[in-house]
Amino acid sequence: MADLTTTFLGIKSPNPFWLASAPPTDKEYNVRRAFEAGWGGVVWKTLGSEGPPVVNVNGPRYGAIYGADRRLLGLNNIELITDRPLDVNLAEITRVKADYPDRAMIVSLMVPCEEQAWKDILPRVTATGADGIELNFGCPHGMSERGMGAAVGQVPEYIEMVTRWCKQYYDKPVIVKLTPNITDVRKPAAAAMRGGADAVSLINTINSITSVNLDTMSPEPSIDGKGSHGGYCGPAVKPIAMSMVSEIARHPETQGLPISGIGGITTWRDAAEFISLGCGNVQVCTAAMTYGFKIVQEMISGLSEWMDEKGYTSVEEVVGRAVPNVTDWQYLNLNYVAKAKISQDDCIKCGRCYAACEDTSHQAIAMSDDRTFTVIDAECVACNLCVDVCPVENCITMEPMEPGQVDPRTGKVVQKEYANWTTHPNNPGAVAAE
């Protein structure tokens, strides 16, 4: 079994699976149970300033989106930062860290954008013995109305300023947690970097309304007939998160900035994908909230098994492996030609590929009287929609054509050479080949 020990920002943990700052990490009881279950680290639920804690609503805090069989695909929440006294949280963090020195303990913070507020809280966090802090510039609901959370994360100048204060008044690593509720995630990441951040973590949750009750006309979760947008998370947000992670990982200005990946990680495979896109570790919340802390066992065994199969001996070897393959559309190889192929042995004759292709794509699948579905190569543009809607994994595959073969759709010979849009004759701005 591959060793999953991970060192992120100099913080060692037995595996790259940390629990994200969220309801599961709000108190000692949970965090101890999480560590017993095998989690490599936690980011403690966000602490606010000294004084009367925030209050939460007393009705539903969560809304959900389901897939087939009521599988939870997306969750949103309107819970605020910890509503427990600062002293209690700090004392608990101190105790738990002392009892679990081999696990990562990060403290998430959200205090007003005033230097004094940070100056006040940081020494108290230092005193807990925690390994680092994460700045919550991401929560999109509630706190953002008070000028914190996403309200900070949406203004790169604020990110830079606060990060700088933290680096000034705190000695250990500072992670900046980014909101996805912006247009270009590279801007806040670069701002964090300029402020001296040791890493960024992303994504925080996405503005969302999961459903509307059509009897009461209230958005869900509904508090006495009214709803507010909440932060969306879970498997549904993974593609958005991975794209944002990859943008930071490959942007010249932010390249090499350590990233803690967050966003719908549910299985070992999700984690491996985030890591391959440049994350030094990953943070998980919704999977634990759906299945309990034990879910980490599958992540640990799966990642380890996969690394063994591939011959990787450390998580570090996997970090960023896919980043060089993330590129702009204009650099994709237009000479690469593939055709869909339906395995008649695996086909269960549901006809979903046919409906998708016939109605909405390229009329490239033929259906016989006995429900045999075959690809018409002369029409197939290899869009992949049939693969995506087929209920049987690997029943439909995309088969690349060999150079020298004639594409029956275009009548052109498949070229071996790579050629992209930048040199394509149809591109008015094409650069002449040298």
Place this chain on the structure above:
Amino acid sequence: MSSPMTPGIAPARLPAEDIATNFADLHAPYTPHEAAVASDRCYFCHDAPCVTACPTAIDIPLFIRQISTGMPEAAAKTIFDQNILGGMCARVCPTEDLCEQACVREAAEGQPVEIGRLQRYATDTLMARQSHPYARAAATGKKVAVVGAGPAGLACAHRLAMLGHDVTLYDGAAKAGGLNEFGIAAYKATNDFAAREVDWLLGIGGIAVETGKRLGADLSLDALSEVFDAVFVGVGLGGVNALRAPGEDMDGVTDAVDFIADLRQTNDLASLAVGRDVVVIGGGMTAIDAAVQCKLLGAQNVTIAYRRSRDRMTASRYEQDLAASKGVRLMFNVLPVAIRGNGTVREIELEYTADTGAGLQGTGETICLPADQVFKAIGQTLDSDAGLALDGRKIAVTGPGRTGRAGVWAGGDCATGGNDLTVTAVAEGRDAAMDIHTFLMT
């Protein structure tokens, strides 16, 4: 060539190809697509009822999730960590009475997650690698004798070997495997699975197998205790209960376990002779296995005669339905009172019974069935106690298989406390091994 109608006991009642089809895998193994769909149904319950229901406490939600995330070999490890005979148990466990009965989806929809078949998918995948997934701990220099190479003995021997002890595994039969090899219906463990599983299990190393050595005849506890640091007894139940009905000694009246063993060991099923009219006496799994296989070999009429009511039958409802689906007739509340024939059985007389609350009583009314073959499947008994203290008719054990004799453990069907299931024997062998290990290392 004979046919189902041929009188008496005759071989080749069906064409060889029909017999081959009849004895194919009861449940075909899952394809990857089927496994993906089936594993997707698991809810990953907390403190899952299926785990509680498993005598070996396999972490079922975890292994199913490992299948669903594309890691069937990691899933197999999860299974084997608890149950090294997880491959056989996936085939023979009465899951309908254990994990699948406890599945919350059984309660919700009457359609449990198919745990047994998923377990087989995982274990088959790993075993197909032809390598053994465990390594032995550093040698302890301790020697343990395991007497009986059935499920309990195999599980015990494997765990001990893994912990670094040297094991000698004895069995009275000519090959290891116990009931897995000799006592389970052929269609549940096709392609010589029992023997292949033993070979694979022995891949751990450190286990010397000595067959043809029977406790009480070739081996004694005194002699073993002199050579070994500890002894585990898992000899099963070698004896068969008698019917105690007149005519029992007639030709054509035999023990169902012998019939099943012959069937499992032959390499030509068509050569096995079976009656036209077969009556199997009993209500357990052995009765079902014998009856169904008679039918699959081409017997025209096969009847299971059980003395109590249906709800008392130890064979599960699923197994009863399986028998019925193969054309076996199930009779309840009938007790054999006489077996008749001219040296060879021709007829059996059964008396109807009623359970009056004061025990089973004959009603006086009888029925005669034509029979040219009668199988006794009314339970097995311990045939060698090797001088160990008994509780009732089994070796008395406390805790993890400790017998009344120091340095001797027992488990599986021969010991008290179990339920005569393969999976329970595995659990007992494993737990005894852990206790032996603690004993040896302190």
